[in-house]
Amino acid sequence: MNxxxxxxxxxxxxxxxxxxxxxxxxxxxxxVEAMESQHRRDLxxxxxxxxxxxxxxxxxxxxxxxxxxxxxAPEGSVALTSxxxxxxxxxxxxxxxxPEDEIVTTDIEHPGLEGPLRVSGARIRVASIRTxxxxxxxxxxxxxxxxxxxxxxxxxxxxxxxxxxxxxxxADRGVPLxxxxxxxxxxxxxxxxxxxxxxxxxxxxKWLLGPDATGxxxxxxxxxxxxxxxxxxxxxxxxxxxxxxxxxxxxDSGWIPTASLQGLAxxxxxxxxxxxxxxxxxxxxxxMCRELVGERVxxxxxxxxxxxxxxxxxGDPAELVLALHGSGVVVRDLPGLGWVRASVGFWTSExxxxxxxxxx
Amino acid sequence: MNxxxxxxxxxxxxxxxxxxxxxxxxxxxxxVEAMESQHRRDLxxxxxxxxxxxxxxxxxxxxxxxxxxxxxAPEGSVALTSxxxxxxxxxxxxxxxxPEDEIVTTDIEHPGLEGPLRVSGARIRVASIRTxxxxxxxxxxxxxxxxxxxxxxxxxxxxxxxxxxxxxxxADRGVPLxxxxxxxxxxxxxxxxxxxxxxxxxxxxKWLLGPDATGxxxxxxxxxxxxxxxxxxxxxxxxxxxxxxxxxxxxDSGWIPTASLQGLAxxxxxxxxxxxxxxxxxxxxxxMCRELVGERVxxxxxxxxxxxxxxxxxGDPAELVLALHGSGVVVRDLPGLGWVRASVGFWTSExxxxxxxxxx
Numbered sequence: 001m002n003x004x005x006x007x008x009x010x011x012x013x014x015x016x017x018x019x020x021x022x023x024x025x026x027x028x029x030x031x032v033e034a035m036e037s038q039h040r041r042d043l044x045x046x047x048x049x050x051x052x053x054x055x056x057x058x059x060x061x062x063x064x065x066x067x068x069x070x071x072x073a074p075e076g077s078v079a080l081t082s083x084x085x086x087x088x089x090x091x092x093x094x095x096x097x098x099p100e101d102e103i104v105t106t107d108i109e110h111p112g113l114e115g116p117l118r119v120s121g122a123r124i125r126v127a128s129i130r131t132x133x134x135x136x137x138x139x140x141x142x143x144x145x146x147x148x149x150x151x152x153x154x155x156x157x158x159x160x161x162x163x164x165x166x167x168x169x170x171a172d173r174g175v176p177l178x179x180x181x182x183x184x185x186x187x188x189x190x191x192x193x194x195x196x197x198x199x200x201x202x203x204x205x206k207w208l209l210g211p212d213a214t215g216x217x218x219x220x221x222x223x224x225x226x227x228x229x230x231x232x233x234x235x236x237x238x239x240x241x242x243x244x245x246x247x248x249x250x251x252d253s254g255w256i257p258t259a260s261l262q263g264l265a266x267x268x269x270x271x272x273x274x275x276x277x278x279x280x281x282x283x284x285x286x287x288m289c290r291e292l293v294g295e296r297v298x299x300x301x302x303x304x305x306x307x308x309x310x311x312x313x314x315g316d317p318a319e320l321v322l323a324l325h326g327s328g329v330v331v332r333d334l335p336g337l338g339w340v341r342a343s344v345g346f347w348t349s350e351x352x353x354x355x356x357x358x359x360x
Numbered sequence: 361m362n363x364x365x366x367x368x369x370x371x372x373x374x375x376x377x378x379x380x381x382x383x384x385x386x387x388x389x390x391x392v393e394a395m396e397s398q399h400r401r402d403l404x405x406x407x408x409x410x411x412x413x414x415x416x417x418x419x420x421x422x423x424x425x426x427x428x429x430x431x432x433a434p435e436g437s438v439a440l441t442s443x444x445x446x447x448x449x450x451x452x453x454x455x456x457x458x459p460e461d462e463i464v465t466t467d468i469e470h471p472g473l474e475g476p477l478r479v480s481g482a483r484i485r486v487a488s489i490r491t492x493x494x495x496x497x498x499x500x501x502x503x504x505x506x507x508x509x510x511x512x513x514x515x516x517x518x519x520x521x522x523x524x525x526x527x528x529x530x531a532d533r534g535v536p537l538x539x540x541x542x543x544x545x546x547x548x549x550x551x552x553x554x555x556x557x558x559x560x561x562x563x564x565x566k567w568l569l570g571p572d573a574t575g576x577x578x579x580x581x582x583x584x585x586x587x588x589x590x591x592x593x594x595x596x597x598x599x600x601x602x603x604x605x606x607x608x609x610x611x612d613s614g615w616i617p618t619a620s621l622q623g624l625a626x627x628x629x630x631x632x633x634x635x636x637x638x639x640x641x642x643x644x645x646x647x648m649c650r651e652l653v654g655e656r657v658x659x660x661x662x663x664x665x666x667x668x669x670x671x672x673x674x675g676d677p678a679e680l681v682l683a684l685h686g687s688g689v690v691v692r693d694l695p696g697l698g699w700v701r702a703s704v705g706f707w708t709s710e711x712x713x714x715x716x717x718x719x720x
Contacts, residue, residue, distance in 0.1 A: 012406040024407035032403045035619075036396055043392045046372040047384035047565075047572070048690050050682065082442065082573075082614050089591040111602075115592035118602045205407075212407070212617045213442075213573075230590055231449040232475035240695065242471075242478045254442050257573045259395075260617060322410065330408050335600070 001277050006347050009270060010209075017329045017352035019289075022159060022183055022308055022343035025209040027263075028270045034262040035211065042258070059261045060235075060252075066268045067202055067216040071181070072191035078202075079217045079251035080235075084182040085112030087201035087217035090251050091178050092153065094227030097122035101150040104141060106130075106165070108158040113180045117153060125149075130161060134302050138166040145173070152177045156184035156200075160334050162301035162308030162341070164188075171196025176223065182206060186271065187307040187345070189279050198223050207307075207345070209271065210264035214256060219248035227251070278346035282307045286344040289353050293342070296360040300339055309342045310334070313360060320360075329356050361637050366707050369630060370569075377689045377712035379649075382519060382543055382668055382703035385569040387623075388630045394622040395571065402618070412618075419621045420595075420612075426628045427562055427576040431541070432551035438562075439577045439611035440595075444542040445472030447561035447577035450611050451538050452513065454587030457482035461510040464501060466490075466525070468518040473540045477513060485509075490521060494662050498526040505535070512537045516544035516560075520694050522661035522668030522701070524548075531556025536583065542566060546631065547667040547705070549639050558583050567667075567705070569631065570624035574616060579608040587611070638706035642667045645713065646704040652717040653702070660699055669702045670694070673720060680720075689716050 007013045010026040018026050045052070060080060068078045081087045093116060097103070101122040105113070108130045117124055125144040129137040145152070152170050156179050157163070171177050178199040184190055185200075186207030192200045197220070204214030219227070224247055229236055235252035236244060244250040271278065286307045290299055293311050300310040313320045317333035317340045324331055329352075331342045342356060367373045370386040378386050405412070420440060428438045441447045453476060457463070461482040465474070468490045477484055485504040489497040505512070512530050516539050517523070531537050538559040544550055545560075546567030552560045557580070564574030579587070584607055589596055595612035596604060604610035631638065646667045650659055653671050660670040673680045677693035677700050684691055689712075691702045702716060 011404050015404065016406060018406050018408070020406070020408040026406060027399075027403050029403065032399045035399055039387075039392045039395055043387050043389065044371050044375065046376060046378050046380070046386060046690060048378070048380040048692070049685060083593075085593055086591065086614055093590045111594060111597065115594075115596060115602065119589050119592055211619075213615050213620075229479050230453045231446065232479055233443075233445055233449075234471060234475075236475060237471065242475065254446055255573050257571060257617060257620060259571075259619075260573075325409060330406060332408070 001274055001281055001346065003349065006274060007349065010347055013347060015328070017355040019342040019344060019348065019352065019356060020330045020332050021207055021345050022341060023206065023332055024212070025206050025345070026347065028209055028267050030270060031209065031211065031263040031266040034266040035259040038259040038262045056258045056261070059258065059265065060256070063261050063265050063268070064216070066265065070190070070268070071185055071200060071202060071218060072193055073218045074193070074221060076247035076249060077218055077221050079219065079248040079253065080256055081215045081217050081253045082213045082256065083112065083215045084180055084201040084203045085115065086253055087215060088113045088178065088180060089116040090217055090231070090253065091199040091227065092116035092120050092151070093230050095151060095176065096228055097150055099123065100148065102146060102148040103151045103153055104144045104149050105153045106141065108160050108163070109155060110159050110180060110182065112182070113153060113155070122150065134163045134305060137163065138169050141166070141170060145175070149175050151175065155180040156190070157188070157306040157308060159183050159308070160310065160337060160339070162306045162310050164305045167195045167197060183306065183308060187282060192218050204264050208264065209267040211260040214260050214264045217248065217251055219251060221247060224248055224250060274346060282344060282346040285348045285353065288350065289342055289344045289356070292353050292357040293360060296357060307344045309344060310339050312338060313340050324356070324359055327359050329359060331356065361634060361641055361706065363709065366634060367709065370707055373707060375688070377715040379702040379704060379708065379712065379716060380690045380692050381567055381705050382701060383566065383692055384572070385566050385705070386707065388569055388627050390630060391569065391571065391623040391626040394626040395619040398619040398622045416618045419618065419625065420616070423621050423625050423628070424576070426625065430550070430628070431545055431560060431562060431578060432553055433578045434553070434581060436607035436609060437578055437581050439579065439608040439613065440616055441575045441577050441613045442573045442616065443472065443575045444540055444561040444563045445475065446613055447575060448473045448538065448540060449476040450577055450591070450613065451559040451587065452476035452480050452511070453590050455511060455536065456588055457510055459483065460508065462506060462508040463511045463513055464504040464509050465513045466501065468520050468523070469515060470519050470540060470542065472542070473513060473515070482510065494523045494665065497523065498529050501526070501530060505533070509535050511535065515540045516550070517548070517666040517668065519543050519668070520670065520697060520699070522666045522670050524665045527555045527557055543666065543668060547642060552578050564624050568624065569627040571620040574620050574624045577608065577611055579611060581607060584608055584610060634706060642704060642706040645708045648710065649702055649704045649713050649716070652713050653720060656717055656720040667704045669704060670699050672698060673700050684716070684719055687719050689719060691716065
């Protein structure tokens, strides 16, 4: 991997030690150029020709295919969505759970997953894993599974601790398994078939370096028939009918801005060009981050987890984040927890990490 | 209204007699410039500073306030959505209807409304109005209302005929009234309080000249308590809780691309500058379109309806639309009906209409 070439494509890195892909990834130059080209065409040519619509539809399929390949999903099993939150809600609401049903989840989930669970009508059983060693997460989760469990819903990588959760070990229990992949897809290798999950969400704007409000939802082939379509879009139906499209396509959540699709396609192509070596490099840099930060403050994230490194600073986390931003280091705090999170990517340099550590 | 200045701001008009705002409006130059500025900032500054998030949240409120004012809604009664289809689905699914319930609708609805009705679980009673005079629509609709009616759902302006539907006369019957405003908001004056409806959807990308995947949903104050939140977003909750935000804000459907919000804000400001005279002018030009087209072919749209003029060409509609595009005239056909639709705006010139008529 040619680090200098990678970094030259991500202009924000020239200005900051940008360590917040867990919120929004650094945008590649080509993604913004692709969006600008689309806007200029829309401005001058209008948004109405046969080419415009055919192009937009083809672009949707191109992006769908790239996302599908990225997470090892079979063809036709990924819906295009605007976010992980939306993907979670489509799956949870579609199951049509009631007060007799139970959902098993954890105490480290993002509101994007917890919100849909809260409004589902089902009883929620929460496994407490935040303060336990990662190796104990499976036992804690299993202790909450009962004959009434109708859904197991949890993150692949915890946004608050960086822990890698035991997805594979929770699969194939006769209970649908929904995985919030927001912090995993693009940061670590993902293979939804090997994981054995039923639903898996992807965020475009984080580790995939895409525009905001892009994403995907994997639905295991066959499971689509068990999900009600509650918020249909133009793309839910076979053209000219109200027959649901095959597979996950019926859950396409609506028109995604054409420029955003262009941008995401460019971001995905960029990562593809960097190649699979990017995952190993991101892991190495995350480990280096853990070590450097760990020399100054207590690190929450255990070794060998993900590309999120969470730590407990000496002072107020929000003030530290602001001060770091002023010093050219971009991280985020985790409100309510007293922690700060650094997101490390294949684009991260040793110098980025040293800049972070030097200010702790 | 200074037509030359208006047209100079809409570059597509220099190239085409662009008559398809009913699908996608012509984009103002300033909207694209605002989107490009946002993309450049995101590229170079990243998407993570306090200013970035505060700016995005303030921009949401600014756009919300403009949409609220545009449709005469009270403060806090408009949710930001990605489309009219989504707005319809939020309202219909949120009512939680079952097989004992009935919905009254018409045979001229867009799939964006019909789709949510179809998956609602309720019985649908369809008033046949497509081939009747507009003055008979109310009787046809009233004939379908029964004691089991739990929702009346219809367009303000019919996308297929351009007819203006009798919304006011269907209000205040003790039955929720959902209005698909996709072809009305921005093309004719809209006052949701005077109309007396309970839910009203707005499309940003059509008559508001905004970017794709933008829109709004009006929820009459008080009605929000009767709607389940099925697809919650980050914006559904009071910060740091899972308590629904007040009024319609709980139905905000998710993050809208910041650039799209910038673009929509610019488009709305442009229309605001043109002023309320734009509605009268659009109406006059639509009437002129009706007359010019009517000299050549049969016009479906009755006089004094909306800014959509639908007509029945002599030959194949799809082929005509393609041929017209080649001649610099942009309209659309309506598959299955044998009709072609011209969308006339305040920006339309007499010459645009003459170009259309001359090719019929």
